[in-house]
Amino acid sequence: MTVDAHHHLWKYTAEEFGWIADDALRRDFSPSDLKRELDAAGVDRTVVCEARQSVAETDMLLAAAEKSECIAGVVGWLPIADAEAFPALLERYAANPKLVGLRHVVQDEPDDAFILREDFGRGVAAMRGTGLVYDILVFQRQLANAIRFVDAQADDQVFVLDHVAKPRPDAMGEWAGLVREMARRPNVVCKFSGVVTEVGTDPDVVRRVFDTVLEAFGPDRLMWGSDWPVVTARLSYVDWFARVRALVSSLSAAERASILGETASRIYRIRVV
Secondary structure: OOEEEEEOOEOOOOOOOOOOOOHHHOOOEOHHHHHHHHHHHOOOEEEEEOOOOOHHHHHHHHHHHHHOOOEEEEEEOOOOOOOOOHHHHHHHHHOOOOEEEEEEOHHHOOOOOHHHOHHHHHHHHHOOOOOOEEEEOOOHHHHHHHHHHHHOOOOOOOEEEHHHHOOOHHHHHHHHHHHHHHHOOOOEEEEEOOHHHHHOOOHHHHHHHHHHHHHHHOHHHEEEOOOEOHHHHOOOHHHHHHHHHHHHOOOOHHHHHHHHHHHHHHHOOOOOO
16 A cells, blocks of 8 residues: 655645745645545555644644545644643544644744753653654754654654655755664654755755665655645656655565555554455
């Protein structure tokens, strides 16, 4: 089974999606739009991730997942750092089998040490035992703090590093060192997504990024994601997936299966009935 471990859906408004700079992305992207892309690429299931930090967004994505056979899981948003509201929300939402993880847009926090805040760390610690994964969304400059954050959490809490920690094209050596250090934590999985958005479409650069994370994490802790529709500012869904398939083509059948679906299925508890 092929699983796209990271994409988005949204009803566009300029107020809620001010981060979108590309005119082609300033429109709605619906489950029916997604289904056309999946059918064209031959992808079986997906994990949809939040694109705006609100409980209403999480509700919308869960509703879409209930209606769509192809959306197998939701990485949503809840107010993790809110000690009063989060415990009850966590209990309620963790009971939904379609919710497979949570994330916070740490990359946009003004304080690069936000991820080390006590209230935030306490909230993430409360996720332990729920089966929910925490997706880490950071820029390269925040990756060292993300490593400290993981070290402060329980060893059995699973973390997914989104978009290979958004490497800076002018500092790839530094990025590679930090990624290798993060990969020493066996409870961290890496998502090969968002790559062309950050480093461009040069095949040699994309290959360098892939080889680095493959060596660091291994195929059992590496999963691909489209980051659709954001990726379409650089490549179409079909073209990006073709690039990914080419990158894994020299690997064994078992290794290819891990990266293209089995890692995501295991980490996000995806079951097809």
